[in-house]
Amino acid sequence: MEEQLPQEYGPKWSDQRVERMLVALVCAVVALLLALIVTVFVRAWPSFSHNGLAWFSSGGSVEDQLNAISLSAQTSGEYVYTFHAWPLIWSTLLITGGAVLIALVSALFISVFIVEFAPEWMSNILQPVIRFLASVPSVIYGLLGVLVLVPFIGNHLVTEEQKASVAGVISLTGYSLVAAILVLTIMIAPLMVSIFSDGLRAVKPGWLEGSLGLGVNRWRTTWKIGVRSARPAIIAGTVLAVARAIGEAVMLAMISGSVAFAPNPADGLIFIYEPSRPLAPTIVKNIDQLSSPPFNATLFSIAAVLLFSAALFSLAGWTARRAMRKYLMP
Amino acid sequence: MRSKTLAIAAISLLGLAAPASAGAVTLIGSGSVAAQPVLQALFATYTKKVNKKVHFVYTANGGNAGVKDVQNGTSQFAGQARTPLPSDAGTTYIKMFLDGLCLDVNPKNPLSNITIQQTHDIYRGLVTNWSQVGSSLGTTIDPVGRDTNGGTYNFFLQAVLNNEPPASNVNALTADGLVVNAVKQDPNAIGYAGLAWQKKGLKPLKVNGVPCAPGKISVEPLKYPLSRYLFLVLPGDGSTSPKALLKFVDWARRSPLAGSVISKAGGVPAFNKK
Numbered sequence: 251m252e253e254q255l256p257q258e259y260g261p262k263w264s265d266q267r268v269e270r271m272l273v274a275l276v277c278a279v280v281a282l283l284l285a286l287i288v289t290v291f292v293r294a295w296p297s298f299s300h301n302g303l304a305w306f307s308s309g310g311s312v313e314d315q316l317n318a319i320s321l322s323a324q325t326s327g328e329y330v331y332t333f334h335a336w337p338l339i340w341s342t343l344l345i346t347g348g349a350v351l352i353a354l355v356s357a358l359f360i361s362v363f364i365v366e367f368a369p370e371w372m373s374n375i376l377q378p379v380i381r382f383l384a385s386v387p388s389v390i391y392g393l394l395g396v397l398v399l400v401p402f403i404g405n406h407l408v409t410e411e412q413k414a415s416v417a418g419v420i421s422l423t424g425y426s427l428v429a430a431i432l433v434l435t436i437m438i439a440p441l442m443v444s445i446f447s448d449g450l451r452a453v454k455p456g457w458l459e460g461s462l463g464l465g466v467n468r469w470r471t472t473w474k475i476g477v478r479s480a481r482p483a484i485i486a487g488t489v490l491a492v493a494r495a496i497g498e499a500v501m502l503a504m505i506s507g508s509v510a511f512a513p514n515p516a517d518g519l520i521f522i523y524e525p526s527r528p529l530a531p532t533i534v535k536n537i538d539q540l541s542s543p544p545f546n547a548t549l550f551s552i553a554a555v556l557l558f559s560a561a562l563f564s565l566a567g568w569t570a571r572r573a574m575r576k577y578l579m580p
Numbered sequence: 581m582r583s584k585t586l587a588i589a590a591i592s593l594l595g596l597a598a599p600a601s602a603g604a605v606t607l608i609g610s611g612s613v614a615a616q617p618v619l620q621a622l623f624a625t626y627t628k629k630v631n632k633k634v635h636f637v638y639t640a641n642g643g644n645a646g647v648k649d650v651q652n653g654t655s656q657f658a659g660q661a662r663t664p665l666p667s668d669a670g671t672t673y674i675k676m677f678l679d680g681l682c683l684d685v686n687p688k689n690p691l692s693n694i695t696i697q698q699t700h701d702i703y704r705g706l707v708t709n710w711s712q713v714g715s716s717l718g719t720t721i722d723p724v725g726r727d728t729n730g731g732t733y734n735f736f737l738q739a740v741l742n743n744e745p746p747a748s749n750v751n752a753l754t755a756d757g758l759v760v761n762a763v764k765q766d767p768n769a770i771g772y773a774g775l776a777w778q779k780k781g782l783k784p785l786k787v788n789g790v791p792c793a794p795g796k797i798s799v800e801p802l803k804y805p806l807s808r809y810l811f812l813v814l815p816g817d818g819s820t821s822p823k824a825l826l827k828f829v830d831w832a833r834r835s836p837l838a839g840s841v842i843s844k845a846g847g848v849p850a851f852n853k854k
Binding site: 311313397400401413416420424504507509511525534535536538 | 642645705706708709719720721722723724727728745747748749750751752753754758761762765766767768769
């Protein structure tokens with residue numbers, strides 16, 4: 251043992267050793283991820299193998315099917331696995347799609363405004379506020395939705411005729427598609443804004459100055475040069491937002507309505523007031539049934555679909571960004 | 581699996597919570613969520629005011645799971661909100677206190693009485709307008725209930741719906757508090773919640789003409805249709821349990837102090853002397 255100051259950072263913490271440790275850590279993380287994926291799919295398998303592709307189709311009431319699955323385990327007869335998840339999938343698509351679409355457009359304009367047009371003092375205020383909004387836990391948005399938005403929609407926007415027209419089938423009480431989409435938009439838009447504006451700020455100043463120097467006005471420069479070259483960041487932000495929206499469970503369980511009903515656009519305006527229940531909240535609401543084997547498989551099959559679609563979106567985002575590598579800073 | 585993990589967690593907690601003093605006893609229980617608020621209040625009062633050496637660990641994992649824990653020995657007692665079933669063999673049910681499920685509407689609703697049959701029809705989607713149950717409101721009914729995780733859901737299912745599932749127009753919320761909140765905010769809503777939830781902004785209905793009030797729930801025969809006993813479940817014939825536990829049960833059932841604790845926590849004392 252030499253008595254030197256950097257002794258403990260010396261040979262003991264050589265670069266090689268650190269590198270080996272980091273590699274081991276990465277391997278552990280990858281192994282954990284693989285184990286997670288394998289576990290979810292193995293547990294989900296009974297449900298998929300019994301239903302086949304019909305899992306994704308519609309047919310009968312999801313609630314009745316879940317009841318039958320739960321009962322089959324209690325009466326210790328044959329396990330029932332029949333499950334047609336279309337109303338849940340449709341609800342997830344509508345809510346996620348609606349929220350991401352609205353958030354994408356508004357976040358794009360907000361970030362362009364913050365980066366290019368807002369006076370400095372204003373963007374100095376907006377920046378931290380938006381970063382804070384992006385980190386607010388979803389349950390707080392859920393509470394605000396339940397206490398403010400849902401009663402407002404239920405008591406002021408939905409009319410008695412509309413309620414009576416669907417009485418006995420569903421209740422239009424404000425727990426609705428529009429409430430879920432609005433709150434989800436508010437939840438994911440700040441995330442998008444902060445990533446988009448980072449991307450816009452990273453655009454090479456020379457490109458923008460060149461455009462301005464040629465006499466192109468500021469708006470056109472921002473739109474054609476700034477936003478175009480920030481596309482990789484826009485895709486990255488959108489992918490992240492989609493992932494958060496698909497997996498959102500607590501907030502949606504609180505305000506989307508609890509019925510596995512498939513809102514039907516053919517119903518007209520009522521459509522946006524109709525309740526529904528996406529995939530992730532279905533897991534939350536039935537968590538106490540995990541101990542029943544067929545129900546366990548069904549819940550894990552929902553989890554597997556969520557996992558798979560999240561992976562698919564990451565992959566799609568990665569592919570799109572690869573195609574746009576030329577826009578990235580050297 | 582879950583209860584095992586919980587038991588391990590409870591035992592490790594026990595190591596932290598139980599003081600090292602000699603003669604201290606820690607009693608481990610699990611079960612009913614509905615009984616939890618009252619049981620926790622009783623435990624706290626007992627440890628504080630009656631016997632400082634007795635401590636309790638209670639995991640609210642649901643009544644049925646709690647009875648299983650008692651049967652396989654992971655718990656020394658269980659809270660339970662339903663009457664005994666054949667599958668509970670080898671356990672003893674002790675009536676502890678009473679609870680009532682109130683049917684609530686918004687104070688703006690002039691309705692004051694409802695029958696079990698009407699409630700059944702509302703939650704089965706057969707009756708959808710307030711005028712059909714004699715309310716001058718004349719609007720569409722918004723029925724609100726609990727999701728399947730709730731103990732109150734099971735009780736409502738048995739007592740009102742004859743074990744038929746609620747209709748698709750019933751909005752099933754994830755917590756009793758959310759049900760209460762929904763009824764407070766919506767003039768057209770009807771919901772159900774335990775006695776402990778009956779506060780301002782809610783209007784408990786008379787059920788079959790009997791008001792949802794502690795006085796009507798406590799007197800045998802139980803006049804209020806939606807009242808129930810909450811039980812403590814012990815293994816065997818109940819005599820093999822630790823002395824400290826039996827003493828607690830006796831105190832909780834009989835002492836006036838326990839009676840006031842029960843009513844403060846939202847239950848109705850059944851046997852406690854005034």
